[in-house]
Amino acid sequence: MKTFALLLCFGLCACKSTLQTTTNKTPCPSEGTCTAKIVSNSRLFLNEDTTGARYPTLVKGNKLVFQHSYTKKRRKNVADDFYTETVYLEFNPEEKKLFLQDQALEKVGLLFGRFCYCKGSAGWFPVKKGTLQLSQLSKGTYRIQLDFSVAGMPQKVPQIDAIVSANESKK
Secondary structure, rough: HHHHHHHHHHHHHHHEEEEEEEEOOOOOOOOOEEEEEEEEEEEEEEEOOOOOOOOEEEOEEEEEEEEEEEOOOOOOOOOOOEEEEEEEEOOOOOEEEEEEEHHHHHHHOHHHHHHHHOOOOOEEEOOOOEEEEEEEEEEEEEEEEEEEEOOOOOHHHHHHHHEEEEEEEOO
């Protein structure tokens, strides 16, 4: 057991890690928590299961993938009391400034995911209405401002304003 723990410790220390600094300028709903991050050297790949439902996965690539998640705090002793919203978008690391609106949001593969016990309105949806402003503040640090909606879909977080840094380092 001690050998396994030691090997695990060495394995974790030898891996690449992504150090991230996040500043959410938009307040998160008080009944939950929000997180934002950029995953370096990745691509956003859209898969489809046997029922035709689509879902994203991150694969190794040459892009940056921004992820913002809101997770509602669960109430104890309440079955099916879970709620999460996640937004993904992908962009080039060389991008200094970017402004996209409505249909042009397809260029960054903007996806909205809603997960809850809410039949008919859970899953992943492409975002076709909204505005995205992306600004590179310094090397590896971006401000991402997003105001969006998905037709017929309730949202807890329709606006995101985050400053996110992703710097890769070896430990």
